[in-house]
Amino acid sequence: MIDATKADRVGASIRAASKSYGHFRALDNVSLEVAPGEFVSILGPSGSGKTTFLGLLGGFVQPTSGSIWLGTRDITFEPPHKRDIGIVFQNYALFPHMSVGENITFPLRARRLPKSNWADKLQGALDMVELGGFESRRVHELSGGQRQRVALARAIIFEPRLILMDEPLSALDKQLRESMQIELKRLHRKLGATIVYVTHDQREALTMSDRVAIMNKGRFVQIDTPEQLHDHPADSFVARFIGEATLLPVTRAGNDTVTLGDAVLRTSRSVPQGKALSLAVHSEKLVVADDNAPHASNRLSGTVTETLYQGESIRVFLKLSSGGDLSLRLPSNHAGRLHLKKPGEPITVALHPEDTIVVPDAP
Amino acid sequence: MTISIASPSDSHERSEQRLMLLLLAPALLVVGALLIVPLGWLAWQSIWQDGGFTIVNYQRFLTDSVYWMTFLQTFRIAFVVTLATVLLGYPVAYVAAGLPQRWSMIVLALVLLPFWTSVLVRAYAWLILLQRTGIVNSALKSAGLIDSPLLLVNNEFGTVLATIHILLPFMVLPLYATMKKIPQELVMAGSSLGGSPLHVFLRVFLPLSLPGMIAGMVLVFVLTLGFYITPELLGGGRTYMVSMLVSRNIQVYNEWGAASSISVVLMICVFLVFKLASLLIPFERIIGTR
Incomplete structure (x- = not known):
């Protein structure tokens, strides 16, 4: 044997x-x-x-x-x-x-x-x-x-x-x-x-x-x-390679804050110093902001550009008002559909500070 | 509506077949006129003499010792040449297949280089090298290795040597092509699984290169059977091969019937060799179409 x-x-x-x-x-x-x-x-x-x-x-x-x-x-x-x-x-x-x-x-x-x-x-x-x-x-x-x-x-x-x-x-x-x-x-x-x-x-x-x-x-x-x-990528290469992350350039504003365009985002992780930084957003971590979203969440607003029906989920692409594209997934159930917007409609999404991943750019 | 009407694709297919036949026609005509007809005429001559059928031309194979001695010598030479080209060609093909593309092309070019000179020139070149007062003998003599010149040419040895030289590419090329197709991963797998280089060669590489080797052997063997210029020039009258027997019968004795019968028997021998080889590997692989 x-x-x-x-x-x-x-x-x-x-x-x-x-x-x-x-x-x-x-x-x-x-x-x-x-x-x-x-x-x-x-x-x-x-x-x-x-x-x-x-x-x-x-x-x-x-x-x-x-x-x-x-x-x-x-x-x-x-x-x-x-x-x-x-x-x-x-x-x-x-x-x-x-x-x-x-x-x-x-x-x-x-x-x-x-x-x-x-x-x-x-x-x-x-x-x-x-x-x-x-x-x-x-x-x-x-x-x-x-x-x-x-x-x-x-x-x-x-x-x-x-x-x-x-x-x-x-x-x-x-x-x-x-x-x-x-x-x-x-x-x-x-x-x-x-x-x-x-x-x-x-x-x-x-x-x-x-x-x-x-x-x-x-x-x-x-x-x-x-x-x-997945949750603590070392740099932008890992973040891009693992999962469905979208990377947006951000600048350091403090130990736990970065700015994306004119929006200030809070993160529960410490922000590295002296490097070009990116925000890694996993589509499953974004939620459509409504009154139920935790108050502490970062909020980003933009316009829906496209929605894709993918069976178990619906993928929503949006353009941020500060520039840059993001996507999120809505479960294709009744609750998810309530949040669904049509292309062209304004949308606000929330990202919890725990899920706000800031990585240094890969060399 | 009738069912019997051929669909458009059927009639299209038929017209395509007609076109193919038309394209093939010139080649078929040439093969027919220049190969099939003469061959038929050849065979006919061996059995039809002075307005009647005869088997006298074939009887000579049993009665005349020159006939079967010549066939025996021809097959012996073919066998030795085949064996020698395997032993010489295998390492060359192996090295060429293992080298990076650029270098393997150089090795193959060197193997093919003799192809660009005529068989006649090469035979005389060997004569110059190997004769009693030739380069090889005088070099050996001045090195003190021999006292009297060696008999290197005007015998079977010289014939075999020159034939090997001429036919080596026919062994190397199919071997090379087959070896190139052996995935490197199989050799790597063999060694990762614990096989020593020799074990992997004997159990993996050699068996997989066998089709190329058999293809090369058949080519070399069959080509040697029909060799004429080389034994004529380097055999010194002592080496008598089948093709020379044919030529003597025509040039010296004007015996077309005898010459035809020898050709027919040789052709049958070649068919038998192919048949034998095709039992080992498919015919398509011998001629290299697969």
């Missing part, structure tokens, strides 16, 4: 790693500590250095400087096949000339493990990904989701000390992707494995991870829990 006992669990540690290609710095002094059994996602737009980071951990890319540790072992210069890291590749990278069973037992053969154990291990791995009875199928006979599971089984059968996943769900359709997310979480709990998960899908990262490391231009901008990232 596949079972990672607590003693087997190790963390991974990337210490001040850089990678340059000529003058281009693909990775710029990145550090990340992954605790044993933790699920950490690397989230960033394409070209941010995610793939290089993955290559660094997998052993396909040598760092220009810095080191990589697996538990207490320095693996910076160890070749991939000695690292004991299971990798699930974006396009699964299943061997087309082998059956499902041969694919999954490849790590056992490569490690010259005694053949007597193979059957049990194969059965365990197939059960784990719910593909019992598929061992003699050919790879090309499988659906995308099934290939995904085979790749997963192949990466866990040798009980690796770390599992890397490179956008493993990006090739699947939305529905399958969501069910695989839940399944991967279940698998993570069951195996207790340490997982580093690379993705460009923020919702996927927020749903699955213990912590998310946001990457931009070869650096980690913020490494935090999903909730912290």
Whole structure:
């Protein structure tokens, strides 16, 4: 059976790693500590250095400087096949000339493990990904989701000390992707494995991870829990990348106040000094101001420019009288519809100081 | 309203098919006139002599030892050449496929360079290099490695060597094309799963490059079977290949029937080689359309 006992669990540690290609710095002094059994996602737009980071951990890319540790072992210069890291590749990278069973037992053969154990291990791995009875199928006979599971089984059968996943769900359709997310979480709990998960899908990262490391231009901008990232973004890049935030330039007026045009906004967080600032407004945090809105809320007025019916919610776009565009969501229920204005009508929205997020502009 | 009326799309499709046939016609005509008809005439000649059917031309394959000795030598040479081009071409293709585009193009250009000179020129070049007083022998002699010159040419060795040189691109190119199509991720996956470089090569890369190798082998083997100029110039009369047998029968003995029968038998041999290879991989992959 596949079972990672607590003693087997190790963390991974990337210490001040850089990678340059000529003058281009693909990775710029990145550090990340992954605790044993933790699920950490690397989230960033394409070209941010995610793939290089993955290559660094997998052993396909040598760092220009810095080191990589697996538990207490320095693996910076160890070749991939000695690292004991299971990798699930974006396009699964299943061997087309082998059956499902041969694919999954490849790590056992490569490690010259005694053949007597193979059957049990194969059965365990197939059960784990719910593909019992598929061992003699050919790879090309499988659906995308099934290939995904085979790749997963192949990466866990040798009980690796770390599992890397490179956008493993990006090739699947939305529905399958969501069910695989839940399944991967279940698998993570069951195996207790340490997982580093690379993705460009923020919702996927927020749903699955213990912590998310946001990457931009070869650096980690913020490494935090999903909730912290959403509610306390480190800068405008994170705020823009996580959730549906609209950014508006503001200027510092005091320790807890900023000005947006001629409106003064209060925030319950301290306003950073000496930097260009932006107000990050999540559409779900804006409410249409009526008499029920808390008195302490910041109020912004403008004109409705467009409304979009999106099924479970209605998105309202508005232009502020001080300039700048915002949007908010109204639930598409009766109460929500009461607040609905037509394009061209004036509207006042409220933003609670707790939800008034002021971030420094990203460099 | 009648149902039997063809829909507009049907008639459109038919007129399109007519146009396609029209476009194909010149090519079909050329192939028909210059290939099918002469081949038919060739086969006919081997069985029709002096106003009657005869099998005497084919009987000679059983009775005349020159015939089957020649076929034997031809197949032996083809086999050795094929084996040697695999051993020489595989590493070249492997390196070229692994290099960045710019460098791999340079390697392939070097492989293809000999293509731009005629077979005749290349045969004479080998003659100059390999003859008793040639560059190779005099270099070895002055280095003190040999006392008397080695017999490097005017024999089977010289023929095989020059044939390998000429046919190497036919091995390298299909191999390269196949290797280029092997996703790099499969090799990366293999090594991440614990496979040593050798293990990954033997279990992943080699099996996936096999179609290209078989394609190259078939091409080289079949082309060698029909080689003429190279054995004629470098064989020194000791190397006797099938094509030379054909030419002798026409030029020396004016025996068109005998020459035709040899050609027909050689053609059947080629078909058999293709048939054999197509059991291993689909024919489309041998000629590179897939």
